[in-house]
Amino acid sequence: MRDTWTKPVILALEAPGKFTTIHNATEASWAMIEDWPLEDGPALDRALLICAAVAEGKKSPEDARRAFVAAALEAGIETKS
Template identity: 60%
Template sequence: MRATWSKPVILHAIGEDGEDVVVENSLGASWALIEDWPEEDGEALDKALLVLGAVAQGKAKEEDGRKALIAAALEAGVKITA
């Protein structure tokens, strides 16, 4: 779960004090979704958490986690650079 993605995802203005959060792997994505996420509910959010759990168990690829994070960001209206 700590393999670095080919390209990080930058989540704009969701961190503490509104700073950007740079996510480089599925572990970081999990933390962002749990700690920093502006929404508590959402279909893409739920799916992302499941996919990231599967990545942690070796049942899904890191890239699947990256795609799921991007989908959750789009659903929540979080501005991203990916």
Template identity: 45%
Template sequence: MYDRVWTKPVSVDLPEIGRVAISTAREAADCLLDHWPEDHSHAYDEALRICLEVYEGNETPEAAREAFIRAARTVAVPVIFMEPSRGSK
């Protein structure tokens, strides 16, 4: 279960760096820690906690995805829903 790729990846448009594709709890945690707008909220704290709990095996990757989307919406960061990758050729 450790940091599986999300079944439905997302992208977010961040003010400082533009569009970032997110498909794992690790990528979400990195995004939250390194690139998130300064306006941190309870949803931000919860998303970061859940992303880190994925490493401990206490949360699912999909729970991290849902929490990350909630955190983005809380601070008006646009979320773009992507099609899952079909694998490499």
């Protein structure tokens, strides 16, 4: 998969302490659309746009990873890296 990250992001989406591993921009997009605790926020909006740009070949997968981590911080989601 061309959007795979060099290092996955591990975060608690469903409940504190229950971790999910996200490997790429596609999985990140689905997580932010389906499972995110916030419906709106600047970092979330930016991460969604960057993940879409990765699919179009306009941004790097690592740009999406950084934006996804920022969106998780904005949402107060527990992460492990």
